[in-house]
Amino acid sequence: MSHIFVVDDDPNILQLISEYLRKDGFQVTSFPDGHELVDRIRSEAPDCLILDIMMPGVNGLSLLTTIRTFTEMPIIMISARGEEEDRIIGLELGCNDFLRKPFHPRELVGRVKGMLRLVQMHKSVDASTSEHGTYLTVGNMKVSEELRRVEVEGMEISFTSREYDLLVFLATHMERPFSREQLIQQVWKYDFLGEVRVVDDLVKRLRKKLGDAGAIFHIDTLWGFGYKATVKS
Template structure:
């Protein structure tokens, strides 16, 4: 039985989501706000989190950032605002999927089940050895410590998803990837949303590496997607 946390300040929505999840065989704990949520996640390590963006006090995006600093559990964000930037920012900060209100609870349950199955498959797979730091251009990346450092400089300040994209490109230099492939590789999930989230993520990562003089570039492959290559030195 999977344990799922549902966080939403709307009692009716919280109750509806919880009822559908319980009917599907999940154990559900619901919260009307984010107060104390981070500590509760640390204590109980749920299998999935459903998180509303707009809440009084600490909001969903702030909670997402805090939780992603120590956990990679599946997170679905929901929002009544329906703004594209909410979706882009949520996916960039590390949520696995995004649903705009109103949505059908069965769709949410289906997406939750798919993500939990994927996580279980990874847990049952043969564990990989710790990977050493990766070097590309003048940048050193540590997958274990999730750090990216330019030679003789401070650590790059990257969001959860920016780091994942950077690491993927560093591991696969010069290989072109379509937006759909990047979603599958970087999100590790068959995201059903807009592929433009990839363009926004690449744009922000490009800006950060250019500002810091990182020795490789993310190039556009016109009509296809993107690739990364070390700059000649």
């Protein structure tokens, strides 16, 4: 049974979310604020966190920043504010999904289930060692970092240096959202002098090559922000 933590200072919303999750078979622990949250996450390691942004005392974004220093657990942020900036900041700080209030509890439950399915799928992402050195397996894609070689079901795919570097960075940070600026810092580093939209062109080329090869590794667009890597069967 998956264990879900829910944090919201509105008791009605907290109760409603908790009831819907329990009806679907989840174990739920609810919190009216974030005062005990970090310590409880460290001690109990829940499977997913639903975190409100606007709360008295420590707000959700501050808590998110702290939580991301020690765990990659799925985090869904919720907010009564319709500010696009909240969503962008939340994604930058490491939340996996964002839902604006009011929302139907069934939609939230569906998103939780989707997150947990991805976690199970990503358990197939592992580092192994062979005579050719260490390689990563992501879905049906295998990456040899020593050889800078990528195979999908045994078929090698040819990438440019930039394409390969972006692919490996995203593949080793599954489900983590990154802005275009962050990807430029990781892939181009100090050699970049152009526009950030160059990332879009690079992603487009990667998607075509991966799609042609039948890879189930995908690069998802986060509109108005950037990209993240997922595995889709």
